[in-house]
Amino acid sequence: MSGRSRMSFRVIQRTALGAGIVALGLALGSAVLSISPEATGLARQVDGAMNVSGVAHPLTAVLLNFRGYDTLLEIGVLLVAVIAVWSLDYREEKRFHLQAPIHRSPVLRVGMGILLPVIFITAGYMVWAGSYRPGGAFQSGALLGAAGVTLISSGMLVAPFARGPLVRLFLAAGFLMFIGVAAGTVLFKGRLLWYPIEYAGLLILAIETLLAFSIGAALTVLFAGVAGFFGKGEERP
Amino acid sequence: MTVMHLFGLTGVALFCIGLFGVMTKPHLLKKLLSLNIASAGVFLLMVALASRGDRPDPVPHALVLTGIVISVSATAYAVGLAARLHRATGMVTLEVKPEDDA
Amino acid sequence: MWTGQQPEVWQVAGPMIAAAMTFALGSRGRKTLVGVVIALMGWSTLGTIVKLIGEGPYLHVIGGWVAPLGITWRIDGLSAVMLVLTTLIGAGISVYSLGYFGTSSREQHNETYFWPLWLFLWGSLNAVFLSGDIFNWYVTLELSGLAAVALITLSNKPDALTGGMRYLIIALVASLFYLLGVALLYGEYGILDLGGLSKAIEPTHLTMVAMSVMTIGLIAKAALFPLHFWLPPAHSNAPSPVSAVLSALVVKSGFYILLRLVIEVWPAEMTHALAQGLGILGGAAILWGSFLAIKQQRLKRLIAYSTVAQLGYVFLMFPLMTIGWDTDTNWTSRAFAGGIYQVVAHALAKASLFLAAGVLIHARGSDDLEGLRGLGEKLPLTVTAMALAGISLMGIPPGAGFFAKWMLLTTAIYSQHWSWAAIMLIGGLMAVGYLFRIYRRLLTHVDHGTFHQPSRIMEFAALGLAGLSLLFGLSSMPLLYVLRIGMPEQLTNYFWGMM
Numbered sequence: 001m002s003g004r005s006r007m008s009f010r011v012i013q014r015t016a017l018g019a020g021i022v023a024l025g026l027a028l029g030s031a032v033l034s035i036s037p038e039a040t041g042l043a044r045q046v047d048g049a050m051n052v053s054g055v056a057h058p059l060t061a062v063l064l065n066f067r068g069y070d071t072l073l074e075i076g077v078l079l080v081a082v083i084a085v086w087s088l089d090y091r092e093e094k095r096f097h098l099q100a101p102i103h104r105s106p107v108l109r110v111g112m113g114i115l116l117p118v119i120f121i122t123a124g125y126m127v128w129a130g131s132y133r134p135g136g137a138f139q140s141g142a143l144l145g146a147a148g149v150t151l152i153s154s155g156m157l158v159a160p161f162a163r164g165p166l167v168r169l170f171l172a173a174g175f176l177m178f179i180g181v182a183a184g185t186v187l188f189k190g191r192l193l194w195y196p197i198e199y200a201g202l203l204i205l206a207i208e209t210l211l212a213f214s215i216g217a218a219l220t221v222l223f224a225g226v227a228g229f230f231g232k233g234e235e236r237p
Numbered sequence: 238m239t240v241m242h243l244f245g246l247t248g249v250a251l252f253c254i255g256l257f258g259v260m261t262k263p264h265l266l267k268k269l270l271s272l273n274i275a276s277a278g279v280f281l282l283m284v285a286l287a288s289r290g291d292r293p294d295p296v297p298h299a300l301v302l303t304g305i306v307i308s309v310s311a312t313a314y315a316v317g318l319a320a321r322l323h324r325a326t327g328m329v330t331l332e333v334k335p336e337d338d339a
Numbered sequence: 340m341w342t343g344q345q346p347e348v349w350q351v352a353g354p355m356i357a358a359a360m361t362f363a364l365g366s367r368g369r370k371t372l373v374g375v376v377i378a379l380m381g382w383s384t385l386g387t388i389v390k391l392i393g394e395g396p397y398l399h400v401i402g403g404w405v406a407p408l409g410i411t412w413r414i415d416g417l418s419a420v421m422l423v424l425t426t427l428i429g430a431g432i433s434v435y436s437l438g439y440f441g442t443s444s445r446e447q448h449n450e451t452y453f454w455p456l457w458l459f460l461w462g463s464l465n466a467v468f469l470s471g472d473i474f475n476w477y478v479t480l481e482l483s484g485l486a487a488v489a490l491i492t493l494s495n496k497p498d499a500l501t502g503g504m505r506y507l508i509i510a511l512v513a514s515l516f517y518l519l520g521v522a523l524l525y526g527e528y529g530i531l532d533l534g535g536l537s538k539a540i541e542p543t544h545l546t547m548v549a550m551s552v553m554t555i556g557l558i559a560k561a562a563l564f565p566l567h568f569w570l571p572p573a574h575s576n577a578p579s580p581v582s583a584v585l586s587a588l589v590v591k592s593g594f595y596i597l598l599r600l601v602i603e604v605w606p607a608e609m610t611h612a613l614a615q616g617l618g619i620l621g622g623a624a625i626l627w628g629s630f631l632a633i634k635q636q637r638l639k640r641l642i643a644y645s646t647v648a649q650l651g652y653v654f655l656m657f658p659l660m661t662i663g664w665d666t667d668t669n670w671t672s673r674a675f676a677g678g679i680y681q682v683v684a685h686a687l688a689k690a691s692l693f694l695a696a697g698v699l700i701h702a703r704g705s706d707d708l709e710g711l712r713g714l715g716e717k718l719p720l721t722v723t724a725m726a727l728a729g730i731s732l733m734g735i736p737p738g739a740g741f742f743a744k745w746m747l748l749t750t751a752i753y754s755q756h757w758s759w760a761a762i763m764l765i766g767g768l769m770a771v772g773y774l775f776r777i778y779r780r781l782l783t784h785v786d787h788g789t790f791h792q793p794s795r796i797m798e799f800a801a802l803g804l805a806g807l808s809l810l811f812g813l814s815s816m817p818l819l820y821v822l823r824i825g826m827p828e829q830l831t832n833y834f835w836g837m838m
Contacts, residue, residue, distance in 0.1 A: 017260055024552075025253040031523055031548035032245040032282065033238065039290025040529035045408045046295055058295035059302075067299055069401045069410045073466065073478045074303045076355060077485060080459050081310035083362055084489030087452035088321040138302060165365065172359040179356055186348045194403040222313040226320065245526075252519060259512055265504065272511055279519050286526040297525065300474055304518065307481045314485060315507055318492060322500045331505055 054200025056132040063136065064204045068193045072182060075175045075211060078218050082171055085225035086163065108154040119147045123216070127208050131201065137211035144216025149223045171221065174214025178207055244285035251278025263330040265319040269312060276308050346386030347399055347414055350422060350465040353379045354429075358458035369454060373437065376458065377430045384426040388821060391419050396825025398471070406472075406532035413471035413533065415825030417679070420818060421468040421595060424683055428587050428690045429461045431804045435694050436580045438794030439701075449493050449578065456493075460486040460584065467592040471533040473521050476596050477514060480560065484510040487589050491577040502572035509559055509569045513593075516556030520549040533603055542606040550605055554613065560593030563617070563654055564624035567647045571631075574646065575639040575706075579697025582639060586646040587690035591682055594653060598678075601657065602827065614657035621654030622762045629769035633776070638696050638706040641773055642689070648766060649685045649732065652747065653678055655759060659750045660830075670750050675830040676819055677746025683818065684739035684808060688728040691804035695724045698801060699781075701793040708780060710788055715781040717790060720798040722781050727805035729774045731812060734767045739812035 046058050046066065053061035063071050123140040130136030151157035181203060185194045195203050255275025259268050280301045287297035323329055357376045361369055390397070396415035403409070436457065440450035463483040470476055488510065492503035525531060527546070528539045540546055559566040570590070574582050597617075601610055628648030635641040656678025662670045698721045699714055700706045715722045731738030734745075744763060751759040811818060823831045 014261060018257065021253050021257050024256075025249055027548050028249045028252070028519070028523075028552070029246050031545040032249055032526075033242055034543070034545050035242070035245070035286070035523075035526040037239045037241055037289060039294065040527065041287065041289070041294035041525070042296045042407055042529060043290060043292060043294040049404065049408060059298050062295045062299035063302060065402060066404050066408050067296075067303075067410055067475075070299075070303050070475055070478050073463070073475075073482055074306050076459060076463070077307050077478070077482050078310045079359065079362070080456065080482060080485050080489065081314045083452055083455050083459075084314045084485060084492075085317040087448075087456070087489055087493055087495075088317050089448055089495055138306065165363070168365075169363045172363040176356070176359045176363070179352060179359070183348070183352050183356070186345050186352075189403070190345060191403050192345075192348050192352075192399065192401045194401075219309075222310075222317075226313055226317040252515070256512070259508065268508055272508070272515075275512070275515055276518075279515055279522060282519070283522045283525070286522065296531075297522075300525075303478060307478065311481065311485055311507075311511055314489065315504075315511075318488075318500065318504050318507065321492075321495065322497075322504055325495070325497045325500055331501055 052197055052200075054195060054197070054202075054204055055130075057130065057134070059134065060130045060136050060204070060208075064207065065193075065195065065200065069182075072175075072178050072193070075178060075214070078215065079172060079175050082218050082221050082225070085222055088225075103153060104155045108150075109156065112150060112154060112156060115150075116147060119143055123147075123212060127205070127212050130208060131205065137208040137215060140208075140212035141215025141219065144212060145219025145223070148216060148220025152220065152224050167217070167221070171214060171217050174207075174211040177210045181207060241285045241288050244288070245282050248278045248280075248282030248285060251275065251281060254278075265322070265329055265331070266316070269315050269319065272315075273308065273312060276304070280304055344390075345399065346383045346390065347412065347422075347469060349379055349383040350387070350425075350469060351462050353383065354458040354462035354465070358455045358462065361458065362455035365451060370437065373433050373454070377433055380426045380429060384422050387414060387422060388419055391415070391821065391824055399469075407530045407535045410470070410472045410475050411532060411534070412469040414469065416822040417595075417599070417826060418468050419824070420679060420683065420822050421591070422465060423818070423821070424591075424686050425461065425464050425468065425588060427807055428584065428686060428804065431690060431694070431800045432457070432580045432584055434803075435583075435697075435797050435800035438796035438800075439578070439580055439697065453490065453493060453578070453581075456486045456490050457580070457584070460490065460589070464588050464592055468595060471599075472531050473524065473533065473536065474531045477518050477521060480517070480592065480596075481514055483589060483592060484514065484560070487581075487585060488573075490581040491573050491585070493578055493581070494576075496576070498572070499576040502569075502576045506569045506573040509566075513556040513559035516552045516559070518556075520551075520553030520556070523549040523552075533599065537603045540604055540606055542608050546606065547609060550600075550609060550613065553600065554597065554617075557593045557597040558617070558620070560590070561597065562590050562593075562647060562650060564620050564627055564647065564651065567624065567628070567650075570647060571640055571643040574643040575637065579639075579693055579700065582643070582696075583690040583693035586643065586693060587686040590646070590650060591686060594650070594682070602830070611661050614661040617654045618658030618759065621651040621657070622759065624648060624651030624654065625762055625766035626651075626769075629766055629773060632773040633769065635773075636708055638699065638708055638711065638777065639693070640706075641708070641777065642692050642696055645692075645732065645770070645773060646685075646689055648770070649681070649689065652681050652744065652763065652766070653685070655747055655751075655763070656681070659747060659754075659756070659759065662750070662754045662756070669832060670754055671829045672832045673746050673750045675826075676815075676822070677743050677750065679822060680739060680746065680811075680815065680818070681743035683811060684731050684743045687804050687808035687811065688731040688738070688740060691724050691728040691801050691808065692732070694797065694801035694804065695721045695728070698793045698797050701797070702790055704789055704791065708776065711777065711780040712783045712785050713788075714790075716784070718793070718798065720802050721793075724798070724801040724805040725777065725781070727802075727809050729778070731805075731808040733770045733774060737809060737812045739808050739810075739815075742812055742815045 053065045123143040126135040126140035182193045252275045255271045258271025283297040287294040399412035401410045440446045466479040488507040530536045562570040632644035659674035703710045731740035734740045
């Protein structure tokens with residue numbers, strides 16, 4: 001095929017694809033327009049069960065209690081992502097080194113010294129607040145993750161032992177605790193994740209606290225792994 | 238048409254734009270960015286649906302939070318994979334080899 | 340024992356706890372852990388089936404929150420058959436993998452990450468088969484998809500990385516299509532639970548659109564023609580135990596959700612057109628997949644294209660099921676039994692074929708078809724496994740594939756749908772064609788090239804699964820007896836007569 005005809009083939013292909021997607025968009029759009037503006041969701045059912053959920057905020061109740069199983073699997077997804085990123089190993093490649101730059105500046109060092117305690121306190125508050133207002137393990141974990149990312153890129157958290165047994169245990173702890181509680185509730189209450197009502201609030205808080213740490217650690221490790229901050233097998237050329 | 242419909246339609250539009258990007262952009266990072274635009278569109282639709290009634294419906298909010306964490310995890314691995322692929326092959330695209338005659 | 344009452348819980352909890360533990364502990368105690376998981380899964384599956392037979396279909400209400408508020412697991416004949424399948428194949432793959440990895444630092448690295456990812460994948464597949472909630476399916480699909488891609492890229496070889504990347508993008512786009520449908524359904528009906536949704540659903544425009552986008556997403560996950568193009572590079576470049584689980588089980592999870600939705604949720608007046616469309620694509624998959632399998636020069640690529648073709652048979656069950664839905668449900672239930680049996684037969688045979696291929700590749704150090712010459716004399720157990728698995732795939736009695744294809748074929752012939760019958764017969768001949776390309780070379784007596792003795796445990800695992808594919812063919816009664824429980828009457832009429 002000549003270059004010119006390949007070009008026009010590409011244009012035709014793109015146009016056909018664009019037309020297909022526009023048709024899809026119109027179908028989806030008309031379906032969205034047909035949705036009634038009256039509420040049809042589960043808000044009423046959630047309200048009805050709030051008094052036995054162990055927490056006061058409906059979002060936390062849905063995430064950790066009513067649909068806690070989704071959240072359990074989602075923590076599994078996060079853990080799988082960490083394992084998956086770690087399974088991408090660079091030791092055989094000496095070409096194309098992509099070492100992310102580390103900024104060792106005194107300003108950053110002092111700034112982090114002031115910021116870190118604040119971040120930790122805010123993260124702790126977030127977990128606590130989650131039971132009665134917006135907040136919870138994910139928001140808290142995101143804060144901790146941001147702290148971890150800053151620490152790594154300022155060279156203050158050295159990554160060589162980033163894959164040690166302790167770190168791995170820490171990463172798996174949130175998931176293990178959550179699924180451990182799930183298995184425990186099967187033994188005592190006969191259903192997966194059926195919390196005894198009197199302990200529901202406490203169990204949710206305990207799960208959220210550990211989850212916050214594991215999520216923060218997972219986000220940090222994902223960042224470090226993707227950006228290539230590893231001690232092992234990472235000699236500069 | 239209400240505000241919910243407007244946001245819902247915007248979500249659909251974002252999904253379509255992202256889908257077009259995934260299918261036409263050869264660069265892997267552009268594909269991943271497009272994918273994230275598309276998922277933002279789906280999440281926007283879900284949040285729009287939650288806004289009906291006198292108070293927001295917490296269930297779609299929880300679903301979107303779950304979806305976001307999944308999307309973050311998948312994106313992190315995908316970016317890592319793209320970087321690994323670049324190191325192994327020097328390519329930032331998925332070139333079609335003659336063997337892939339599907 | 341308290342746990343005896345909820346044996347199904349360990350289908351998901353068992354492998355996932357083990358996955359997180361083996362990630363945290365590394366190689367310490369790995370063999371024991373794998374042994375415990377296999378035993379636990381065997382016990383749990385057996386317990387679930389005993390409970391199912393004793394009590395009939397039942398729900399596991401997670402967290403005690405009754406639908407629509409909470410998430411519910413459904414345990415009935417269909418999910419039980421899938422659990423039996425994951426248990427048998429999961430055990431086979433786990434045993435095989437204990438002998439698969441070598442001692443080099445590269446191989447050790449692969450093994451370290453293989454176990455947690457594989458155990459997560461096992462648990463998430465069971466989670467797909469147990470779930471009865473359309474959003475929870477999205478989460479389980481993402482979990483299994485991510486673990487599957489990571490397993491493909493484990494070897495870090497360029498081909499594996501490329502194949503994995505393409506699969507990852509397709510899988511993520513497919514999940515988004517599915518999630519979009521879920522969002523639309525929630526917007527209209529406010530329900531995510533399968534049971535509630537099937538009562539509330541109406542044949543509206545929105546249902547039609549949701550059904551279409553969810554079907555597109557699911558057939559991409561199930562690698563149905565023409566969305567199969569990602570499968571051969573992904574499945575053929577993965578480590579062999581991973582290829583086995585991908586072809587045997589992972590593609591079936593998308594199919595399973597599609598089937599559940601067709602049987603239980605979509606309004607009957609819409610499923611006819613959908614079923615015809617799926618059947619046409621299935622027929623095309625049989626012909627196109629078999630044709631490309633015949634053309635391949637590499638062993639695992641040939642087997643991967645055979646998966647594309649064999650999945651086509653599975654999808655033929657949809658149009659055949661609709662033939663007599665309102666008039667003569669004999670056809671419907673025959674097609675249903677045939678389709679599910681094809682899932683079982685293909686899963687066992689294909690897992691065995693990929694595992695055996697792994698043994699051959701290990702022995703020769705390459706997966707070039709020509710390099711297989713002379714291996715038949717050296718590895719008789721593996722060649723036997725390949726032959727037995729092939730019997731099932733080609734649809735020769737007494738393989739399980741024979742029963743599956745017989746049920747589908749007779750439905751097509753008696754109901755005078757000649758084109759489906761012709762495609763199935765041609766596909767069968769083509770399967771003989773591509774499989775004999777392997778056998779011919781294995782059974783040649785010229786010997787040349789290198790030979791490494793593979794671990795015996797690998798050979799036995801491949802042979803065990805091949806033997807099972809024969810065993811399920813010798814008697815279809817036990818599996819059909821379980822499958823019948825709790826399924827709609829139209830789908831089971833025929834086997835009532837057989838029992």
